[in-house]
Amino acid sequence: MIAIVDYGVGNLFSLASSLKAIGVDSVVTGDKKVIEQADKLILPGVGAFGDASFKLKSSGLDVVIKEQVKNGKPLLGVCLGMQMLFEKSYEYGEYEGLGLIKGKVIAIDLPKEYKIPHIGWNALELVKQSPILKYINQNDHVYFVHSYHAVDCSESLVATTEYGKQITAIVQSGKVYGCQFHPEKSGDVGLKILKAFCEEK
Amino acid sequence: MITKRIIPCLDVKNGRVVKGVNFDNLNDVSSPVELGKFYSDCGADELVFYDITASSDGRKLFTDVLTQVASKVFIPLTVGGGINTIEDFDRVLKCGADKVSVNSGAIKNPQLVKQGALKYGDQCVVLSVDVKRVDGNFHVFAKGGREDTKIQAIPWIKKCVGMGAGEVVVNSIDTDGVKGGFDIELLSKVCEAVNVPVIASGGAGKIEHFTRLFKSIPSIDAGLAASIFHFGEVKIANLKQQLKLNGIPVRL
Numbered sequence: 001m002i003a004i005v006d007y008g009v010g011n012l013f014s015l016a017s018s019l020k021a022i023g024v025d026s027v028v029t030g031d032k033k034v035i036e037q038a039d040k041l042i043l044p045g046v047g048a049f050g051d052a053s054f055k056l057k058s059s060g061l062d063v064v065i066k067e068q069v070k071n072g073k074p075l076l077g078v079c080l081g082m083q084m085l086f087e088k089s090y091e092y093g094e095y096e097g098l099g100l101i102k103g104k105v106i107a108i109d110l111p112k113e114y115k116i117p118h119i120g121w122n123a124l125e126l127v128k129q130s131p132i133l134k135y136i137n138q139n140d141h142v143y144f145v146h147s148y149h150a151v152d153c154s155e156s157l158v159a160t161t162e163y164g165k166q167i168t169a170i171v172q173s174g175k176v177y178g179c180q181f182h183p184e185k186s187g188d189v190g191l192k193i194l195k196a197f198c199e200e201k
Numbered sequence: 202m203i204t205k206r207i208i209p210c211l212d213v214k215n216g217r218v219v220k221g222v223n224f225d226n227l228n229d230v231s232s233p234v235e236l237g238k239f240y241s242d243c244g245a246d247e248l249v250f251y252d253i254t255a256s257s258d259g260r261k262l263f264t265d266v267l268t269q270v271a272s273k274v275f276i277p278l279t280v281g282g283g284i285n286t287i288e289d290f291d292r293v294l295k296c297g298a299d300k301v302s303v304n305s306g307a308i309k310n311p312q313l314v315k316q317g318a319l320k321y322g323d324q325c326v327v328l329s330v331d332v333k334r335v336d337g338n339f340h341v342f343a344k345g346g347r348e349d350t351k352i353q354a355i356p357w358i359k360k361c362v363g364m365g366a367g368e369v370v371v372n373s374i375d376t377d378g379v380k381g382g383f384d385i386e387l388l389s390k391v392c393e394a395v396n397v398p399v400i401a402s403g404g405a406g407k408i409e410h411f412t413r414l415f416k417s418i419p420s421i422d423a424g425l426a427a428s429i430f431h432f433g434e435v436k437i438a439n440l441k442q443q444l445k446l447n448g449i450p451v452r453l
Contacts, residue, residue: 013297017272047322112396113420117324117367119398120422121204121246121452141204141452143277145324162202185277185299187241 002026002198003038005065005081007055010046015078018184022191024198032064040198041068045080049089049105049148052080053097062098069100074175074200076132082171082178083150091148101173103153108146110164117147122161122181130158130172131200135192142169142179142186142193149180175200204452205415205444206246206423207437208400209430211236213282214253216262218431230431233266237274240430243437245276246452249302249370249425252282264296271297279327285309287316294321302327302370305343307361308350318365323397328366330358332387333374339387346374354387355394362395369395370425372402380406380429383414388421398422405429408443415449 002019004012004026012028019026026042027034035041043065045052056062069075077085086097089105097105108116121141126133144161150168159170161181171178177197183190212219217231229235237248250270252263260283271278280293281302290301301321306313307328317326331342332354339354358369371391373384383404392399401414405426414424429435441451 011294011297011299013268013295014271014275014299017297018275020272021275115396115398115420115422118203119324119368120206123202123204184275187276190275 001038002040002042003035004028004042004044005035005061006030007052007059007061009052009055009080010044012044014184015042015044018191018194019198022195022198024194030059030061032060035061035064035068038073040074040200041065041076043075043077043081043084045078045084047080049080049083049091049097050093050095052084053089053095056084066098066100069176072175074197075100075177076197077176077178078184079146079180079182082180083148085171085176085178086150086153089148100176101153101156101171101178103150103156103171105148105150108149108163108167114164117145118163118167119145121186122163124159124161124169125166126159128158130170130177132170132172132177132193132196133158134196134199136189136196140189142181142183142189144169144181146180150178202450204246204450205421206400207244207411207440207451208247208249208423208425209240209245209437210249210251210402210425210427212251212253212427213263213266215256215259216266219253234269234273237270240437241274241276244441244453245437246423247277247279248274249279249281250298251302252280254283264292267293267296267298281327281329285313287313287320290317290321290325294325300325300327300368302329303366304329304331308341308343308352311361311364314361314366315364318367323365323367326366327368327370328358328361329370329372330354331372331374332384339390342374346377355390358391359394362397366397368398368400368422370400370402373404376404377402379404382406382410383424385414385417388414389418392418392420400425402426405435408435408440411440412444412447412449415444416447
């Protein structure tokens, strides 16, 4: 059973549906006990970092997630949920993340011919082997929607995408994974990434 | 490199797709779920569902089928039609929509764009605008293109983007249905005016029209069409192959 952590941010329907499509049981929950009993965790999120970070902390789920990761439970952060894995974000201020992966989140700074947010399908450039890439090929396309990106995270960097510069797309540190894009909106490629995560021991 | 998106638009009335025709391997052409899945399998990058129902019973049917689509189709879903209040945003987002398209609702109450962007983020709010030339000026039309609001299109689009619209769908009434190609003049002006993704709509009749669109306006992000996909005149897989051959980045 996979627990999709519900802390009041974003629409979790598509994530739950995509797991169902690959035959994986999941539960959308904000209940500490259910999270503790789950085999793996997915941390979703859309919206602004400050608001999401506040909600995660005020619900006490930040502590629960950190505990579970310490105990060796695999965790996948998606989009804003991925950004929350890092130490800090500078989205409209300065906020602390979960600190599970080294690095920080800053605005994508590009010449003005590049539109922000970075919206659409872009190619993955794989830079390092990782269990989450088990079914993924170089240049597979995934769907991005974001205005901020993770930097100073070379140790955990697994894949990037090109949008005026190299943008962090997938990170991994131990059993903590993060995808900047939306695997639940990335067609078959996205489902394969979720499948690989679900097969992580 | 970010790819150019190809987006089929499906009109839904009382929970059924309007204007569907037969495809191979498709049992029920009027089923939003089957047709949506079919397009997704063919390589569509995103789907737009437009609710053209007038009754509240029909609205309920729409959200029911939307939920079914979102549980089977794993590409971005944009929903429009009858979005007049922030409660309408809630209603469709809960059913699995990723983006909400506002048109007449924004004309009646421009604050709707701001409210949607503040609550759900800019990326969630798509401004859809029907534009027609009147005495050499681009005017915004309402009520499905029947009523001239006298609003100037380019300032209107800039205003809405300023309030938080994260994407703009520009439908040219002048080229719509003519199948002579997209409205390059209008779309170029919109692309110069705003720095958010712009989606071209109205006028596509064949593959070359998409090639010309992306070649003429390098900053345009996507091409949207309805009937040419529904009637099989243009097959999405062929279209994307042709775009690729012409050096236009697409997801295959």
